[in-house]
Amino acid sequence: MSTSTARRPYAGTKRKLVIAFDVGTTFSGISYAIMDPGHVPEIRGVTQFPGQENVGGDCKIPTILYYDSLGAVRAAGAEAKNEAIEERALDEGWVKAEWYLVPSSEFEIWALVNHLDRFKLHLSPNTRNISQVTNRIPALPSGKTAVTVYADFLQYLYKCAENYIKERHANGVELWRSLQGNCQYVITHPNGWEGAQQSQLRRAAVLAKLFPDDANGHARLTFLTEGEASLHFCVGSDLTTESIRVKLAFSVVYWIKFTVDLKAGRGILIVDAGGGTIDISGYKHVARAGYEETAVPQCHLQGSIMVTNRAKGFLKGYLQGTRFYNDAEHIAESFDKSTKHVFRNVEDWQYIRFGSPRDHDVNCNIRRGQLKLSGSKVAEFFKPSVDSIVNSIKQQRRTASSDIRSVFLVGGFAANTYLFNEVKTAFVGANIDISRPDPNRVSKAVADGAVSFYLDRFVTARIAKFDYGTEIKRIYDVMDPAHQSRADGVMVDCLGRPYLLGAFSRVLSKGTKVKNAQQFRAGYRQESLSADQLRKVKVPIICYRGDMSLDWFDEDPLMFHTLCHVEADTPVMSSTLFPKFHYTMGGRTIQYYELRFEVGLTVGSTELTAHIRWSENGIEKSSAAELIYDPDAIIPGTT
Numbered sequence: 001m002s003t004s005t006a007r008r009p010y011a012g013t014k015r016k017l018v019i020a021f022d023v024g025t026t027f028s029g030i031s032y033a034i035m036d037p038g039h040v041p042e043i044r045g046v047t048q049f050p051g052q053e054n055v056g057g058d059c060k061i062p063t064i065l066y067y068d069s070l071g072a073v074r075a076a077g078a079e080a081k082n083e084a085i086e087e088r089a090l091d092e093g094w095v096k097a098e099w100y101l102v103p104s105s106e107f108e109i110w111a112l113v114n115h116l117d118r119f120k121l122h123l124s125p126n127t128r129n130i131s132q133v134t135n136r137i138p139a140l141p142s143g144k145t146a147v148t149v150y151a152d153f154l155q156y157l158y159k160c161a162e163n164y165i166k167e168r169h170a171n172g173v174e175l176w177r178s179l180q181g182n183c184q185y186v187i188t189h190p191n192g193w194e195g196a197q198q199s200q201l202r203r204a205a206v207l208a209k210l211f212p213d214d215a216n217g218h219a220r221l222t223f224l225t226e227g228e229a230s231l232h233f234c235v236g237s238d239l240t241t242e243s244i245r246v247k248l249a250f251s252v253v254y255w256i257k258f259t260v261d262l263k264a265g266r267g268i269l270i271v272d273a274g275g276g277t278i279d280i281s282g283y284k285h286v287a288r289a290g291y292e293e294t295a296v297p298q299c300h301l302q303g304s305i306m307v308t309n310r311a312k313g314f315l316k317g318y319l320q321g322t323r324f325y326n327d328a329e330h331i332a333e334s335f336d337k338s339t340k341h342v343f344r345n346v347e348d349w350q351y352i353r354f355g356s357p358r359d360h361d362v363n364c365n366i367r368r369g370q371l372k373l374s375g376s377k378v379a380e381f382f383k384p385s386v387d388s389i390v391n392s393i394k395q396q397r398r399t400a401s402s403d404i405r406s407v408f409l410v411g412g413f414a415a416n417t418y419l420f421n422e423v424k425t426a427f428v429g430a431n432i433d434i435s436r437p438d439p440n441r442v443s444k445a446v447a448d449g450a451v452s453f454y455l456d457r458f459v460t461a462r463i464a465k466f467d468y469g470t471e472i473k474r475i476y477d478v479m480d481p482a483h484q485s486r487a488d489g490v491m492v493d494c495l496g497r498p499y500l501l502g503a504f505s506r507v508l509s510k511g512t513k514v515k516n517a518q519q520f521r522a523g524y525r526q527e528s529l530s531a532d533q534l535r536k537v538k539v540p541i542i543c544y545r546g547d548m549s550l551d552w553f554d555e556d557p558l559m560f561h562t563l564c565h566v567e568a569d570t571p572v573m574s575s576t577l578f579p580k581f582h583y584t585m586g587g588r589t590i591q592y593y594e595l596r597f598e599v600g601l602t603v604g605s606t607e608l609t610a611h612i613r614w615s616e617n618g619i620e621k622s623s624a625a626e627l628i629y630d631p632d633a634i635i636p637g638t639t
Contacts, residue, residue: 007040007041007236007455007456008040009038009039009040010035010036010037010038010039010040010041011037012035012037013037014037014182015034015035015036015037015178015179015182016034016035016179016182016183016184017032017033017034017035017179017180017182017183017184018032018033018035018183018184018185018186018451018454018455019031019032019158019161019183019184019185019186019451020032020185020186020187020188020229020447020448020450020451020454021154021157021185021186021187021188021447021450022188022226022229022444022446022447022450023063023150023153023154023157023187023188024060024063024274024275024276024412024446025063025274025275025276025277025303025305026062026063026274026275026276026304026305026412027060027061027062027063027275027412028060028061028062028063028077028153028157029045029046029059029060029061029444029446029447030045030046030157030160030161030164030447031043031044031045031046031444031447031448031450031451032044032045032046032161032165032451033451033454033455034169034175034179035455041455043236043448043451043452043455045059045444045447045448046059046160046161046164047059047164048164049061049077049078049160050077050078050079050160051077051078051079051080051081051082052078059444059447060444061077061078061160062077062078062080062081062098063077063098063153064076064077064080064081064096064097064098065080065096065097065098065149065152065153065156066080066085066089066094066095066096066097067094067095067097067144068092068093068094068095069092069093069094069095071143071144073152073156074089074094075089075094076152076153076156077156077160080096097144097149146200147200147203147204147207148204148207150200150201150204151203151204151205151206151207151208152208154187154204154205154208154210155208155209158208158210162176162180165179183210183211183220184220184221184222184454185205185210185211185220185221185222186221186222186223186224186450186451186453186454187201187205187221187222187223187224187450188223188224188225188226188229188446188447188450189201189223189224189225189226190225190226190276190277190279190299191225191226191227191277191279191280191281191297191298191299192277192279192298192299192300193225193299194563195563195564195607195608195627195629196563196564196629196630198223198607199627199629201223202218202221205221222453222454222606222607223606223607224450224453224606225279225281225297225606226272226274226277226279226446227270227272227279227280227281227297228281228449228453228459228606229445229446229447229449229450229452229453230270230272230279230281230410230411230445230446230449231270231281231283231291231449231458231459232449232450232452232453232456232458232459233410233445233446233448233449233452234270234408234410234445234449235291235452235456235458236448236449236452236456236458266284266402266403266404266405266406267282267283267284267294267400267401267402267403267404267405268282268283268284268404268405268406268407268408269281269282269393269396269404269406269407269408270282270283270407270408270410271389271392271393271407271408271409271410271411271414271423272410272411272414272446273303273304273385273389273409273410273411273412273413273414273419274303274304274411274412274413275303275304275305275412275413276301276303276305277299277300277301277302277303278299278300278302278303278385278388278389278392278411278413279297279298279299280297280298280299280300280389280392280393280396281293281297281298282294282295282297282396282400282402282404283459284401284402286460286461290457290458290459290460291458291459291460292459292460292461292462292513293459293461293462293463293513294396294400294401294402294404294463295396295399295400295401295463296399296463296464296465296510296511297463297465298392298395298396300388300392302384302385302388302389303385303413304340304385304412304413304416306384306385307340307381307382307385308332308335308336308340308381310380310381310384311332311335311336311340311378311381312328312329312332314377314380314381315328315331315332315335316328318364319331319364322361322363322364323361324359324361324364324366327354327355330354331352331354331371334352334353334354335352338352338353339351339352339378340381340416341415341416342417343375343378343382343416343417343418344417344418344421345375345418345421346374346375346376346378346379347375348375349372349373349374349375350372350373350374350375350377350378351370351371351372351373352370352371352373353369353370354369354370354371355369355370356369357369379418382416382418382419382422385413385419386419386422386423386426389419389423390422390423390426390427393407393423393427393432397432399511401513404432405431405432405433406432406433406434406435407423407427407432407433407434407435408435408436408437409423409434409435409436410436410437410445411445411446414436415436420434420436457516459516460515460516461513461514461515461516461604462513462514462604463511463512463513463514464508464509464510464511464512464514464603465510466510466543466544466545467504467506467508467509467510467543467544468506468507468508468520468541468542468543468563468601468603469504469505469506469507469508469522469541469542469544470504470505470507470522470524470539470540470541470542470599471501471502471503471504471505471540471542471553472503472504472505472524473493473499473500473501473503474499474500474503475497475498475499476490476497476498476499476500482551482552483500486500486502486552486554489501489502493527494527494528494529494590494592495527495582495584495590495592496582496584496590502552502553502554503551503552503553504542504544504550504551504552504553504560505522506544507520507521507522507599507601508520508601508603510544514603514604515604516604516605517602517604517605518602518603518604519600519601519602519611520600520601520603521598521599521600521601521613522598522599522601523596523597523598524537524539524596524597524598524599525594525595525596526594526595527592527593527594527595528592528593529590529591529592529593530593531577531579531593534570534577534593534595535569535570536567536568536569536570537566537567537568537570537595537597537612538565538566538567539565539566539599540562540564540565540566541562541563541564541565541566541599541601541608541610541627542560542561542562542563543560543561543562543563544556544559544560545559545560545561546559562630563608563629564608564627564628564629564630565627565628566599566610566612566625566626566627566628567625567626567627567628568612568623568624568625568626570595570597570612577593577594577595578593579591579592579593580592580593580594596614596615597612597613597614598612598613598614599611599612599613599625600612600613600622608627609627610624610625610627611623611624611625612624612625
């Protein structure tokens with residue numbers, strides 16, 4: 001860790017354990033820190049998992065689960081890749097839960113990964129196109145959903161962490177016993193995931209028995225985007241400017257440049273290219289204020305698995321009508337394991353070894369068990385992912401609040417030489433440097449960065465991704481042109497007044513810089529002829545994902561969606577429910593009740609929270625509110 005970001009000793013009075021789970025689309029990792037009062041916490045990684053005992057260990061394992069016909073977990077992680085396990089799974093009809101689900105077209109890939117009954121990415125925000133999905137998506141084992149599969153995998157990771165700590169620390173069994181009841185968790189997720197997905201992840205953590213299903217238990221879990229986790233890893237790295245005096249290696253130069261750019265106050269972009277998603281996050285260093293986001297973070301479903309899926313789609317068409325057609329999926333798997341990782345340029349022929357020397361068909365370039373493809377064809381599989389990164393960098397540079405001079409590629413997909421060179425070439429002469437570290441150095445950047453986030457909290461301000469607001473009613477004004485054009489929608493309220501629904505009341509505008517724990521408030525008034533009908537409030541929080549400035553939903557209806565509902569019981573506010581009187585034009589008197597309150601949204605942290613506020617005898621009071629998410633909500637504009 002650099003001297004400028006030196007971690008302070010833990011100021012708490014009780015020993016604590018923090019564990020971070022990086023559940024990736026293809027690989028997952030675990031990091032942790034034991035926080036002892038008066039000592040500087042050290043971030044450690046779980047570097048040995050079941051199934052890796054004879055290969056020296058690794059810091060990540062495949063994100064795979066095998067279920068038997070009864071829905072019981074039979075194998076997971078590295079063990080699930082064992083040849084004996086794979087053969088037994090085939091013999092006994094076990095079902096594999098992973099990302100690799102063989103969609104036959106690019107459209108089905110998008111539909112697939114946004115389907116809520118799938119694993120990892122299948123928790124992703126739903127798109128409007130999902131309604132067009134056919135029933136061709138394979139089902140998970142009976143009784144299993146994305147949440148329960150995620151819970152099973154979290155439980156497996158938790159057990160791995162437990163065993164590792166017990167085995168690798170002095171008096172480890174007693175150490176674990178003393179820590180497990182006071183364990184805090186950080187779970188990372190793609191930049192594009194929101195409150196609905198976080199709600200499902202929390203439910204999965206409860207099902208995994210990480211903590212009790214109550215307010216105190218829920219408070220032990222924190223969420224973090226993968227982009228911000230990567231930033232924390234970068235800032236917290238011990239490869240700093242002082243390192244140049246000792247070792248001048250590429251990885252050191254990389255971190256020196258990172259440190260210099262941040263200290264200079266320039267903007268930097270971190271592109272976390274992983275198995276499923278590509279997350280783009282921009283930051284700048286602000287003196288004495290930590291690090292701030294400089295643009296709305298992005299998340300694109302163009303990770304390395306999409307390269308494999310495009311290859312698979314090509315192979316199914318290319319081998320149609322040949323005796324190798326049924327081998328297309330196996331060949332695609334071979335491409336995924338080898339050819340994809342070593343692909344460097346379009347000039348060289350690429351070879352996919354998949355069979356024996358007897359496999360031969362000159363008509364489709366198969367010789368001695370190898371399929372020969374041109375480099376230009378393989379480049380086509382990469383192109384959408386490359387374009388996604390290049391276009392995102394350009395957009396971030398246009399919208400960022402600071403001058404972006406450097407882009408840092410991290411994540412497993414960033415290790416691909418062709419991807420890196422194509423992105424770098426796209427910005428030749430643009431006064432921007434594209435760099436990447438030694439992939440071995442950052443193989444668990446997200447998990448380590450997540451622990452650093454819990455310990456250090458470097459980011460002090462984030463950018464609002466959308467316009468946040470709610471629907472309000474407006475008393476009909478016959479002289480207002482906007483009201484006149486919507487006259488067909490006029491309704492009458494309980495007091496006999498004409499009004500219009502469909503007006504958007506903005507609480508927070510897209511692109512606003514929001515500091516940690518900063519709260520935004522909006523005032524509301526609800527009326528009813530019965531006080532009992534006002535004992536509970538339910539306010540929808542609506543997001544507008546478009547780029548226009550507007551006041552009505554019907555001006556851009558496809559770009560609005562209900563993020564969640566803020567719900568709260570209001571007995572505490574009952575003292576404010578005095579009867580009021582309304583006098584109609586005809587002189588009739590109507591007795592009614594009115595509830596005035598504010599909804600406070602805290603959007604500057606990594607998770608949205610809400611409170612209900614009101615005034616009682618001139619004193620402001622507040623009460624916690626519950627956020628209710630609809631996991632099946634259709635999200636417009638999702639990429």
